Amino acid sequence: MTGTNLPTPRLRAEDLTLSYDQRTVAAHLGVDIPDHSFTVIIGPNACGKSTLLKALARMLRPRHGRVLLDGAAISSYRSREVARRIGLLPQTSTAPGGITVGDLVARGRYPHQGMLRQWSAEDEAAVVEAMRQTGVLELADRPVDDLSGGQRQRVWLSMVLAQQTPLLLLDEPTTFLDIAHQVDVLDLCAELHARKGHTVVAVLHDLNQACRYATHLIVMRPGGTIAAQGAPADVMTAELVEDVFGLPCRIIDDPETGTPLMVPAAPRRFAPEDPEDPEDPEDTEDTEDTGDGAPAAATDAVMAEPR
Structure with a gap:
């Protein structure tokens, strides 16, 4: 048995x-x-x-x-x-x-x-x-x-x-x-x-x-x-x-049958953005406030513009 x-x-x-x-x-x-x-x-x-x-x-x-x-x-x-x-x-x-x-x-x-x-x-x-x-x-x-x-x-x-x-x-x-x-x-x-x-x-x-x-x-x-x-x-x-299989994935319910459905994990470049993620430090640095209400990157662009 x-x-x-x-x-x-x-x-x-x-x-x-x-x-x-x-x-x-x-x-x-x-x-x-x-x-x-x-x-x-x-x-x-x-x-x-x-x-x-x-x-x-x-x-x-x-x-x-x-x-x-x-x-x-x-x-x-x-x-x-x-x-x-x-x-x-x-x-x-x-x-x-x-x-x-x-x-x-x-x-x-x-x-x-x-x-x-x-x-x-x-x-x-x-x-x-x-x-x-x-x-x-x-x-x-x-x-x-x-x-x-x-x-x-x-x-x-x-x-x-x-x-x-x-x-x-x-x-x-x-x-x-x-x-x-x-x-x-x-x-x-x-x-x-x-x-x-x-x-x-x-x-x-x-x-x-x-x-x-x-x-x-x-x-x-x-x-x-x-x-x-x-x-x-x-x-x-x-x-x-x-x-x-060495494959990171998620298991969800098949919408047609309810059976397990394997969804391979997406490469990082395809992953959806998380709105709760903190801003990239480099982005924050590029837009640092200069004290006159204009971001530093914008000020540099104005200064570099030919008159």
């Missing part, structure tokens, strides 16, 4: 140390992914966010510790069984040359195929629904190679949705997207979480998007350790942002 009345989450990590070759990226990570949550992992560049996500998806074997899926070590499952429970959208993906959008999305149904189960009407419906949700249904017959970066990202997300897994792991799902499509994709993820019960785990760079959409935050420090975990309203503070 992770709490007095809380069941053990389906996906969790215990004391993970993650490495590439001999280089340790993250150490002693203990992470619980709350069931039916929209969990967002944030942190500075190269802190191990994507590495942690890969370990949770069994794409990277931990050097130490373990990932648990439904109470068992994820390493104990067959690959097809993991793919029926966890859908992963990696940071970068390469499609086979010449493949169409519809055929690529259909590959998301691979975990559900087998010797005794071939392509069915259920598979076809899942593919069509996934493309409809991401707005790429009209592109079904187009080669993936002909699409823009943003369109391709939505197609890859469609393929993950076609898997119809209860757990969705998304590594920077808004990559290559303009701001309007970023919001569209994150709105879709929020809908999958809220209305369809999916547990969504996403790596994001934008702190304000993370706070707006997440129900649970995992904040990683440089060096690959956990700085904080919890609800955005409980976790996101100005002290945390400055400690983890």
